Structures are given as C-alpha cells and as structure tokens.
Amino acid sequence: MSIEKISVPDIGGADNVEVIELCVAVGDVVALEDSLIVLESDKASMEIPSPVAGTVTAISAVVGDSLSEGDVILTIECEADDDIALGDVSNAGEVDSGAAQSQHQGSQESTLAAPQGSEELPSPAVVNETIEVPEVGEADNIEIIELCVAVGDVVAEGDSLIVLETDKASMEVPSPRAGEIVSIAVKEGDSVQQGTPILVLQGEADTAASADNTQPLVSRSGTSTADDSGDTRQLPLQEPANTSASAAVAVSTMQSASQSVYAGPSVRRLSREMGVALEAVKSSGPRGRITKDDVKNYVKNALKTKAQQSVGLALPAQPDIDFSKFGEISVEPLSKIGKLTAANMQRNWLNIPHVTQFDEADVTELEAFRGSLKDEAARRLLKITPLPFLLKACSAALKQHPKFNASLHADGKSVVFKHYVHIGVAVNTPAGLVVPVVNDVDKKSIWELAKEVDELADKAKNRKLTPQQMQGACFTVSSLGNIGGTGFTPIINGPEVAIMGVSKLQTKPVWDGAAFVPRKMLPLAISYDHRVINGVDAGQFFTFLVQVLSDIRRLVL
Ligand code: CAO
Numbered sequence: 327m328s329i330e331k332i333s334v335p336d337i338g339g340a341d342n343v344e345v346i347e348l349c350v351a352v353g354d355v356v357a358l359e360d361s362l363i364v365l366e367s368d369k370a371s372m373e374i375p376s377p378v379a380g381t382v383t384a385i386s387a388v389v390g391d392s393l394s395e396g397d398v399i400l401t402i403e404c405e406a407d408d409d410i411a412l413g414d415v416s417n418a419g420e421v422d423s424g425a426a427q428s429q430h431q432g433s434q435e436s437t438l439a440a441p442q443g444s445e446e447l448p449s450p451a452v453v454n455e456t457i458e459v460p461e462v463g464e465a466d467n468i469e470i471i472e473l474c475v476a477v478g479d480v481v482a483e484g485d486s487l488i489v490l491e492t493d494k495a496s497m498e499v500p501s502p503r504a505g506e507i508v509s510i511a512v513k514e515g516d517s518v519q520q521g522t523p524i525l526v527l528q529g530e531a532d533t534a535a536s537a538d539n540t541q542p543l544v545s546r547s548g549t550s551t552a553d554d555s556g557d558t559r560q561l562p563l564q565e566p567a568n569t570s571a572s573a574a575v576a577v578s579t580m581q582s583a584s585q586s587v588y589a590g591p592s593v594r595r596l597s598r599e600m601g602v603a604l605e606a607v608k609s610s611g612p613r614g615r616i617t618k619d620d621v622k623n624y625v626k627n628a629l630k631t632k633a634q635q636s637v638g639l640a641l642p643a644q645p646d647i648d649f650s651k652f653g654e655i656s657v658e659p660l661s662k663i664g665k666l667t668a669a670n671m672q673r674n675w676l677n678i679p680h681v682t683q684f685d686e687a688d689v690t691e692l693e694a695f696r697g698s699l700k701d702e703a704a705r706r707l708l709k710i711t712p713l714p715f716l717l718k719a720c721s722a723a724l725k726q727h728p729k730f731n732a733s734l735h736a737d738g739k740s741v742v743f744k745h746y747v748h749i750g751v752a753v754n755t756p757a758g759l760v761v762p763v764v765n766d767v768d769k770k771s772i773w774e775l776a777k778e779v780d781e782l783a784d785k786a787k788n789r790k791l792t793p794q795q796m797q798g799a800c801f802t803v804s805s806l807g808n809i810g811g812t813g814f815t816p817i818i819n820g821p822e823v824a825i826m827g828v829s830k831l832q833t834k835p836v837w838d839g840a841a842f843v844p845r846k847m848l849p850l851a852i853s854y855d856h857r858v859i860n861g862v863d864a865g866q867f868f869t870f871l872v873q874v875l876s877d878i879r880r881l882v883l
Pocket of ligand 1: 754829
C-alpha cells in the first residue's frame with residue numbers, strides 16, 4: 327500500500343488553469359484513469375485522469391482554484407501494484423516515488439527543448455506554417471465540426487482555428503501565433519487524423535518559434551517561404567503528451583462541466599462571462615452542440631423579452647424641475663417619519679394590486695347611542711367618538727370574514743390567517759402619519775377602546791410610541807371623519823390585506839319606502855389586496871360591516 331500525491335500533469339505550459347469540477351470526494355474509490363478533476367483554460371477543458379487505482383484520502387483543490395503544472399490536487403491511497411500503473415503514466419502527476427518524479431520532469435524538459443533551439447533563429451521573417459491535427463489521444467476517427475476561420479482572416483495567437491470532435495470529446499485547436507490564413511485544406515464534416523494538414527498560416531518566424539511552448543494542442547511542422555530557406559526557418563514539431571492519460575488531458579471534454587450540456591470551452595467561458603446557464607440555451611450545432619452564436623442569441627432574446635415584459639411597468643424617473651423658474655418657492659426636508667411613510671406608501675402602492683370599494687353606513691342609531699354616552703364618558707374622563715365603534719364593528723367583520731384577517735406569505739404561495747385581531751389606527755401628527763396598533767380589539771369594550779385610542783393618539787402626537795406599539799396590525803382604520811371629504815382610496819398597509827377609510831358623516835335624505843327621512847350616513851371605503859380577496863369577499867365583508875354599524879345590537883349576536 328502506498329500514498330500517492332496526484333498533482334497537475336503537463337498541461338502544455340498553461341498556467342493558472344481553473345478547477346471547474348471536482349469529480350471525486352474524500353473516501354471515493356477510483357479506478358485507473360477515472361476522472362479526478364476538470365480544469366479549464368482559455369482554450370480547453372481538461373479532465374485529469376487518475377494515474378492509479380485506490381481511495382481518495384485528501385483533496386487539496388476546490389472548484390475555482392487556479393492550478394499550474396505540479397500543483398497537488400489530491401492524495402490517493404493505493405495498493406503497491408498500482409505503482410506500476412503510475413509509471414506508465416508519465417505525465418499524470420507528481421508521486422512520492424522518486425522514479426516517477428524524475429520521469430515527469432524528463433517529459434517536461436523535452437517539451438521545452440524546442441523553443442530553446444529556436445532562440446538561435448535569425449531576425450523575424452515571414453514563414454508559412456502548416457497547422458496539423460494535433461494528437462488527441464487514442465482517437466482515430468476525428469471529425470471537423472467547426473471551421474472558425476476563412477482564407478484571408480487575420481488571427482491572433484490563441485484564436486480558435488477549428489473544432490475537432492471524437493466520439494467522446496471535442497477540442498478547439500488554437501492558433502499557435504498571430505498571422506494570416508493563406509489556405510485551408512479541410513472543410514466541416516471532414517474526417518481527419520493526427521497529422522492531417524488543416525491550414526497554412528502566414529506569420530513572422532520568430533513569433534512562431536516563441537509560441538511553441540504555449541500552444542500545446544497544436545501539432546505543426548514548419549515550411550519555408552521561397553525567400554526564407556534554410557533549416558533555421560523550420561518550426562519544430564511540437565511533442566504533445568503521448569500517453570493515454572495525457573492524451574485525455576489534451577482533449578476538451580465538452581460534457582464534463584455539465585452532464586447534460588454539449589459545448590466547447592470557449593462557449594462555456596462565454597456563457598460564464600455573460601451569466602448564462604448553458605442548460606437553458608437552445609443548440610444549433612451538430613448533434614446538439616451549443617455554439618457561441620447560440621449563447622449570444624439566448625442573451626439577445628432574454629433582453630428582448632425582458633424589455634417587452636417591462637413595457638408599461640418601468641417607472642419613469644421623476645423629472646427634476648426647477649420650480650423657482652415659475653415663482654417663489656421654499657424647500658423643507660421631509661421628516662424621518664415622512665420619508666418612511668413615503669417609502670412605505672410607494673412600496674405598498676406598487677406591490678399590492680388595490681381595489682377600493684365604497685359604501686355608506688346608516689349610523690343614525692349609533693350616533694344617538696353615542697350621544698347618550700357623553701355624560702358617562704365625561705365621568706370616565708373619556709371622549710367618545712365614532713372610532714371605537716368602528717374598531718369594534720371591524721373586529722366582528724374580521725372574525726366573520728377571515729380572508730380580511732390574513733397576509734399573503736412572502737413566497738406568494740400561501741396565505742397566513744391570523745387568530746388574533748389587532749387593528750392599526752392612522753394618527754395624524756405634526757411629524758407625519760403614524761399607525762399605532764390597538765391589540766385584541768375583539769376582546770375589549772367600547773370604553774377600553776376609546777381609552778386606548780386616546781392614549782395611543784396622544785403618545786403618537788408626542789412621539790412616545792414604542793416600535794412594539796406600531797407592529798402586528800391585521801387591518802387598519804384611517805379616519806378623516808373630523809376633517810371632511812366624501813370618500814378617499816386608502817393605501818393598504820402591507821402585509822395587511824385591507825384598510826378602511828372613514829370620511830365625514832352627513833345627514834342625508836334616505837328613502838325609507840314611504841318617504842325621504844333624514845339619516846346620518848357615514849361614508850366608508852375599503853381597499854383590499856386583490857391577490858387575497860376577491861370582489862365577492864369584499865362585498866360580503868362590507869355588507870356585514872355596514873349592517874353592524876347600522877344596528878350595533880348585532881355586535882352581541
Ligand atoms: N364624521 C364626522 N365627525 C367625526 C367623524 C366622522 N367620521 N369621526 C370623528 N368625528 C368627530 C368626533 O366625534 C369629534 O367630535 P366631537 O368631539 O364633537 O365628538 C371630532 O370629530 C374629533 O374627533 P377626533 O379626531 O378627536 O377623534 P377620533 O376618535 O375621531 O380620531 C384620530 C382620532 C387619532 C384617529 C384622529 O385624531 C386622527 O389623527 N385622524 C387622522 C387620521 C389620518 O391622518 N388619516 C389619513 C391617513 S392617509 O393619509
């Protein structure tokens with residue numbers, strides 16, 4: 327049994343290659359050549375196969391890490407026999423065994439030998455370089471699925487030239503240097519093999535030489551132009567990794583990062599940059615392969631759809647108008663309460679689909695009864711207004727119609743019904759509108775309610791309310807009754823689902839079936855959240871409420 331440290335193998339000189347997938351976890355038993363991690367460079371995704379069979383005992387890398395050749399990925403505990411397998415895989419990773427280590431270094435040196443020789447090249451001159459199909463492991467049936475360039479195109483070093491595909495994987499072949507495409511020997515759909523000439527690239531010779539150790543996926547042989555004869559002009563054949571393990575490394579596995587998506591490294595990179603989930607992109611390439619154009623089209627469509635959806639919904643910015651152009655002005659800052667109220671009103675108005683319904687309650691009898699209580703109220707040092715009766719009637723209606731005593735859950739998928747009856751009362755104060763809450767209205771007498779409203783209103787006006795006294799309301803009553811008006815549309819105080827606005831009662835002639843009689847009519851408006859309450863619910867709630875106010879004996883039923 328031995329412990330093997332598996333490190334990043336020769337990945338053709340690429341540095342800081344991102345870990346995009348961990349294929350194993352600590353404790354996993356892996357077989358020889360099982361995938362351990364997936365690395366992705368600018369040009370290729372690379373699965374790192376296990377050079378040994380054994381059990382993963384530690385993992386040093388996490389998704390998102392940047393690794394370079396030699397960086398330790400993980401540790402595998404394996405049987406002693408596995409060392410033989412390790413020796414077969416010269417580029418598969420650093421191991422404790424000194425023999426394997428030196429083998430690994432030897433491979434690296436041979437890779438670097440070419441550019442060292444090229445340092446003796448004379449001054450830059452134009453060369454025509456034939457780009458050939460590089461080694462792609464054991465694959466002998468390689469198809470060209472995409473030509474990324476045309477004759478006359480000027481490419482930069484690293485630009486994709488073609489995309490190759492085997493039965494299991496695809497690989498983008500990058501340009502080894504900057505230059506111009508002078509001829510292309512293949513077309514999409516061609517079956518090729520390692521060494522098949524792909525195209526001829528014309529560029530400066532010194533650039534070509536220096537590019538040698540940075541473009542490992544391209545196998546190339548040098549050719550000279552007529553005026554650039556001589557051995558020194560010939561570009562050396564790149565020595566790609568030549569073991570099964572490193573061949574697997576050289577192949578971009580298009581399905582590695584996402585099991586169900588078929589896309590190349592550059593497409594995956596583009597999708598990451600654009601924040602696009604490839605799973606959502608419709609493919610147009612051969613055998614369902616997602617192309618860069620597919621990703622771009624997806625983004626275009628998404629933006630178009632979003633723009634269409636937001637037509638009419640987008641909030642146009644308020645114009646910044648200089649009112650002083652039209653006359654004398656003064657500017658006063660909003661109070662803190664004013665700012666909070668403004669924000670709450672806007673949020674509730676924009677988020678809650680409001681419907682407002684109007685009715686009038688005949689409070690003639692209630693007002694007569696209230697008048698009869700004035701002396702007693704005075705003895706109790708209380709003021710008796712219509713408000714405590716309104717609260718009591720609302721509590722009865724809330725209990726009778728639970729949809730009004732509810733809130734839409736934040737996830738929008740359920741409704742929370744409340745088995746308590748706390749009612750907010752809008753109070754006008756010099757600092758702005760505040761809404762203290764009268765708790766357990768259903769359990770309190772009219773006298774208790776009158777006293778509590780008075781105390782809360784007093785505290786509100788003197789800024790003595792605690793945060794707790796402004797929380798937990800199920801419903802709100804906003805009374806402008808002592809001020810005037812025949813009706814208004816109150817804004818729901820979310821997450822409540824309804825609010826009642828009370829306007830000034832008026833004595834009106836009401837037809838009693840035989841004659842017009844003077845009746846005290848109280849104008850009421852109820853705004854409700856149409857996501858929770860429908861019109862019939864509101865009609866029933868309102869009718870009940872008006873009946874109770876018209877005959878408060880019903881409160882005892
Ligand atoms: N029609 C006619 N008169 C009414 C009335 C109505 N609907 N409601 C109250 N009144 C009378 C009262 O009976 C009282 O008169 P009397 O002393 O002769 O009985 C007088 O108006 C003053 O009442 P009040 O305002 O002192 O007491 P209240 O219980 O009616 O209201 C409070 C208390 C705190 C709600 C109220 O003072 C207040 O601040 N209202 C403003 C609420 C508000 O700003 N709403 C708008 C919110 S949206 O911007």
